Amino acid sequence: MNTHPLDRGKLLAAFTTCLIAASAFASAPVFNETLVPSQISIGESAQLRIKSSGADRQPPKLPVVPGLEFRVIEQLEGVELIHGATLATITTVIRVTPQIAGTFVIPEVSPGAQPLMLRVNPANFGGSSILRHGIAGETTTGDIRMMEDDSAFLRILADRRDVYVGETVPIAIELGARAGAVSSLNGLPTLTGNDFTLNDMSHQPDRKETVINDEPFLVLTWHTVIAPVKPGQFPLSVEVPLTIRISTRPKREALLEDQLGDPFMQRRFGTSVRKDIKAVSPPFVLTVEALPVEGRPREFSGAVGAFQISSDISSATAAAGDPLTLRMHVTGSGNFDRVDSAMLMHVERWKTYPPTSSFKAADALGFKGEKIFEQPVIASTAGAQVLPALTFAYFDPSTRHYETARSPPLSVMVSAPAADVVPTASAAPSGAAPSGAPLLREAWSRGLRPDRTTPRVLADSLTPLYFRPPVVAIEAVLVLALAGFWLWQHAVLAGRKGLPREKVLPDNIRRALNEMDEAARTGDGARFFSLARHALQETLAARWQTSAALITSGEVDVRLGRDGEALQIRRLFARADEVAYAGQAIRTEELTHWSELVHRQALGAPS
């Protein structure tokens, strides 16, 4: 081809210009960042592609975002032709794996670039591209029992199978999901059976990728502790609700899907349906033994594990009566919920109070940690006092014996309180007055009356005599005796022994009876019979609703007949007339006889 020399020059100039421009363009590296996809779920990964081009191209520095893990998967070198210029590029493929759900901002790698946003939803196995990029160096085999469709496995891992009642046993619940097979996790693992208690599993599981039988798996591991509640052999199993993806294509064709690393491509070419299932682990048999009775310390509270104790006191010096805090630290591993202690209960020269406790876990399970008991104590006596050693009893499953941990005794220097009690004269004070008191002391000394030399009143107790129990008892006996005597005398003299006393008599009859009794006591026979007749008349008049003046012997005959009590009444009337007119001497027995008759009639008692 013929070319004009001028054109040739133009072409050369243009090429040179392009070269200069290309070299200038290439001198500053250019980055291009893409994140696909921008929204994923826990269990999925996104791809961050950073393409750098230019003369000073170099692999980018990995960004640091809490909650996201960045891992370089591969670096691809290539050449691009831009505006006729060849441009060498390096494409770095980074896998971004979220540890927690949330919205993350990935800072720009190069100046001027826009930060990238990544939204992470809670557990969802929908995107399985992560498994596509899994590190294939780890292959797990052994006791894994896959589910029927080989989509997942679930198993329980524990260090020991022989445990004791109440002992807390750390276990791991492992859920392996085959890439692309498990769509989502619909809940946390739950324990089947009531023979164990299971701790809270609300924390995030550990994640790792592994290869099982040449298939990539995402393995989620929950760590928790269980505690058997009764002895025996118990199969332990867990179940997890899952949504799995069942392929409707032949397996040979499905292999193509696995080769498609991009989740978008997988979804486009894959033909599958989703199904909710409940994955169940194979039974993990635990043999639970009861704690031995032999050798069990009295203070054993049910703690099983490995523990150590130490103690301290809030202050090594104090005044008597000042409160101090005694602390006991129980550290180790085991069932801290059963770690309990009464600490010191009855210590001479100390006043102790019930302790309180708090627990600081050293791991997420609460299996390891420190339990602190705090007990208020008060020294009651001045001097060098010693708080005795604290003990804590527990059962050590490794030695299969009860152990008792001890802390060393604590010394406390206790000073005297502000004032002391001196109950006897022999302990009169001779020391100096407390500071600040001299002026008052002088004033008192001037105004005080002098001491005595001879004792005046002596007593064996300051409690008044009549407040002392023996004297109170004697006083009570005297009161009862006098009351009893008065009642007895009253009953005998009134001649009413055995008669009902509850009856309330009309005033006129009661007055007549009292006067009659008084006449009987004084031996005045004439007055007695007069009053006895009057009392009877009043009584019968009240009974028959008539006037007392109308009650005569004839009236009694008419109303009561001629025998029995009526006869006695008529005789009393006749005797009263005799005594009134004849003035005969009356014997006491006769007075008693007629008095009883009148009282019987007044009270209405049967004869």
Add this chain to the structure above:
Amino acid sequence: MNPRFVLLVICLLVWACAGRARADAQIPPKVWSSAALYNLGNAYARAGKPGLAVLNYERARLLAPNDSDVEANLLVVRRALELPTEPEGRLRAAVAGVSPTTAAWIGVGGWALIATALLAGRACARRPWLRRTAVIAGAALIGFTVANGVALWPRLHEAIVIAGATPVRVSPAPLGDALFTLKEAELVTTAGEHDGFVLVRSTAGRTGWVWHADLVSVVPQR
């Protein structure tokens, strides 16, 4: 009243009394002297310990209510500390002016008079006024003893603060909040005890818990 029941009650009381006497016999005997307590109070006052001084004066006053020296020195200490010194009423002073031991014997005399009058009732049936007079006189003597006991009853529950600026707490716990403080030598009334703390009522009517070591009862507790 059934005599058998009365007899049973009397037997029970005697048995309880004997049991208490046995328990008392196990306590080492201690002799209290009003003069020794007075001297002890003086010694504490001179040593600048007003709480213990007032305590011993109060104890001396319990044994010898009419001792003017005790009253005077107690007044000196209380005035020096600006503690309230309320004068007693005439009736109370008259009733409480007799020592409890004397009052107890007066009561015994009253009982004896009444018992004699009742037992001799039949003998002097013709002079009932004599019997009635004896019963009334006996009842009066017993009434005087009862009045003396009523007047002294609060003293059994009184205590003296022996520590300066004693905190009175809202609850019986060593770390409880302090409601107010009591002066040394202040008189308080105790109303209960719990876990080493004593529920007290101050002369101003305020109530709270005080650590037992900061108080001493006027009448020592068993």
